Amino acid sequence: MRTNSHNLWVLFFLFEVLIGRALAIRFRWPWQREGKLPIISINSKIGTIDQYIEKYDLLVKPGYQKDKDFRQKVEAALKKVAAPPQALNIYAVESSFLGCVAFEVATEQGSRDAISKVRNKFKNKLSKPVLVLSDPYAIDIYGDDIYESWEDAPWTIPESEAIPRSFSSGSDPHSGAAMWETSGDLGLDLGLSSPPPPRYLRLRDPNHQKENRRSPASAFNIDQVPVVADWYSGGLPEMRQISQPPGLYEDQVAEFGQLADAFWNYKEGGKGQVVYVLDNGLDHLHQELADVEFGDWIMAGYFPTDEKGGRRISPNQPTHATMVTSKVAGRTLGAAREAKIIPVLFDSGRTDIGNSAFIAIIDGFAKIYDHIRRVNSRSNCIVNVSLILTPEHWQDLFLWNRVGFGDPREIMEHYRKAMYYILEELNLLRNAILVLSAGNEDGTEIDGFPANFGGDSKFSKRTVVVGGTDLDGHNYYQEAHFVRVWAPAANLSLPCDPSGPGFGERFMSRRRDLCEPRFGTSFAAPMVTGVLATMLSAGVPIDKVISHMYSLAYPRVKGGRKVLYNGISTSQWHW
Incomplete structure (x- = not known):
């Protein structure tokens, strides 16, 4: 009797294990299924006894x-x-x-x-x-909360609203925006379901060589460096523009046909060069950055990876560093596609650029300086800074510190001196170049730093301040007497936000997860950074590359600004 009872218990146990396991596999909670995780609300401040500090x-x-x-x-x-x-x-x-x-x-x-x-x-x-x-x-000058905006981080977006990143074609079911039609051939797909981009004229600048078949790069013998044509990138006016030699576009089409429609670049553009990107909001898994070689990741500032920040995405600027990096080394949007990228991220997720991030930016510069000297002392290094601290960014600090802690001018001056001290030393490094965006106020004088450091004689040889133009070549944003090169900064195509096109935007290419139109000198600066890296990789010495780049830039329209040009002439074009 005892044996039969024992056997029954064994059979019951086996039945419970097997059937229970099968049921557990078949019936799961929604977040247990593959690809779904529960959204956990985190309110505590790691490292402190109190959330409120x-x-x-x-x-x-x-x-x-x-x-x-x-x-x-x-x-x-x-x-x-x-x-x-x-x-x-x-x-x-x-x-x-x-x-x-x-x-x-x-x-x-x-x-x-x-x-x-x-x-x-x-x-x-x-x-x-x-x-x-x-x-x-914590409230800003408009009375809105600014520190708890992390709920918009990509991992908190409901699955029903998320835009999957895939290489499928067709219309987007979420935004209703028409996307580029795809032929299935990445090399030929120019997305011409929308009207073709306008054919902007490349007027001859009388200060440039009159015969554009002669290579302007011959002074450094880089006209013998192999070049390649990218017709996909050439479908974007801003990319085609920076490789277009002086002269009328129509004349070049008549003589060279489809060759005039490509983005021309050095075959191994940026190879062996190191680019530091000081920014926030980097999605290194975005397909535009799939081929980018990333080096060390540098995390700047106080609690750089706390629970409201993250190593990969910043909630306050979800894709800014992604977009900036794409204009340096992206597979579609970049010039220096072989360069090594060192991300330097400064946003902890608890504050926006106008508050606690100030000290993190300065910390980022200090860490870049140390990293160059310790790790990349024998490599050419370019530091891209697509940010500018204008008086508007300081309003919250001025309000909070108006009693007893100094006047606004005094507060700004303390931070300015700290940043100046580090960047002055950075400019003394023989293997480093600093590229700064000019700022996005319409047609006004540069009024923020570090961009206004460009007017200091100590920064003249190794610092480039980049202005922004519309696609015709007219100035679109801030400028100053020390701005000597401009790059396209309006109606640009850039990586989409994690949730898809923003207000007023559409998919330029669903296949590559790119959206348009986007604006800002934040994206003009990395275009210059990318071209400088390609020139360095082609053999231009680092102490000559800035002046060489300045000498090649030319106006695209009468009365326009000197827009970036990579120096590849029509004599180098070939099938």
Whole structure:
């Protein structure tokens, strides 16, 4: 009896295991099925005992950056006011070669007086503290929350609203926008279901060579470097424009036929060159970046990968770095497709560019400087900076610090001096070039930094400030007397946001997940960066490449600005 009972229990156990397992496989909760995960709401602040904190910046005054004894004393004093765990809530913005330029400390609420006392102990060496974050009261000048915008991050988008990244053709069911028709041949597909792009005239500039068959690159013998034609990229006016030699487009079509419709580039454009992209919001899995060689990832700033940020995507600028990188090395949109890209990401996800990100940007420059000297001292390096800090970006800081912590001009000057100190040293490196966007105010003088550093004589040889034009070649954005090259910055095609085309946009190519129209000198600067990298890889010396690039730029229309040109002449065109 006992044996039969035992056997029944064994059979029941086996039945329960087998049938239960089968049912568990067949019937799962919705988020257990392949490709779906539950959206988990995260509210805690990693590394602190309280979600609600204040953050303060204290910048080191010039001349004291390398004082190690001073730094130790400041850190010891800050530990007494930092939120626990204190070791994680004090951050020194420093370079191994240049010293410490600033401190950032996270405290519990109501620490203004305590921070002021720390500063008063070192008032000859530290700036007045700057309040950059106050969690429970964080509102911008328009009265809207700005710190909890992370809900728009790509991983929080419902599956029903997400736009899958695929190589399928057809019309988009979500946006209703017409997409480019595809032939199935990536080499021939120019997406001509929409009207063909206008044929912009390339007027001859009398200051340039009159015979465009003669290679302007012959001074460095790079006219013998193999070149390739990309007809897909050539279907985009902004790409075709930067490789179009001086002269009338119609004349070139009559003589060379389809060759005039291609984007011409050096065969191994950018090979062996290193490009640092200081930005935020990089989706390195986007298909436009599928062939890009990424090097080290540099994370700048305080808690750079906290729970509201992320290594891959920034919620505040979900694709800005993706778009910028695509204009340097993208498979469709880039010139330097063989360059190595070093992403330098500064957005933690808790603040936008106008607040706590200021110190992270400075930290990014310090980390770039160290990385060049330690890792890439024997490589040509270009640092692309597609951002500009204008007075508008400082409004929140001015409001929060208007009582007792200094006037607006004083606050801006502290940050400006810290950034200037690092970039001045960067300009002294023999193997580095700095490329800066001019800014996006319509037709006004450049009023923000680091772009306005370009007017300083110390930055004239190794810094390029890039203006933006419309597709005809007229200036579209900010400029100054020291801007000597422009690139297309209006009606551009760029990688789409994770959720698809934004307001007023459409798919330019669903096949490659590109959207249009997009605007900004943020994307003119990396076009110059990419062309500089291709010139370097073709053999132009780094101490000559900027002047060479300036000499090739020419106006596309009468009265227009000098627009970027890569120097490949019609004598190099071939099938």
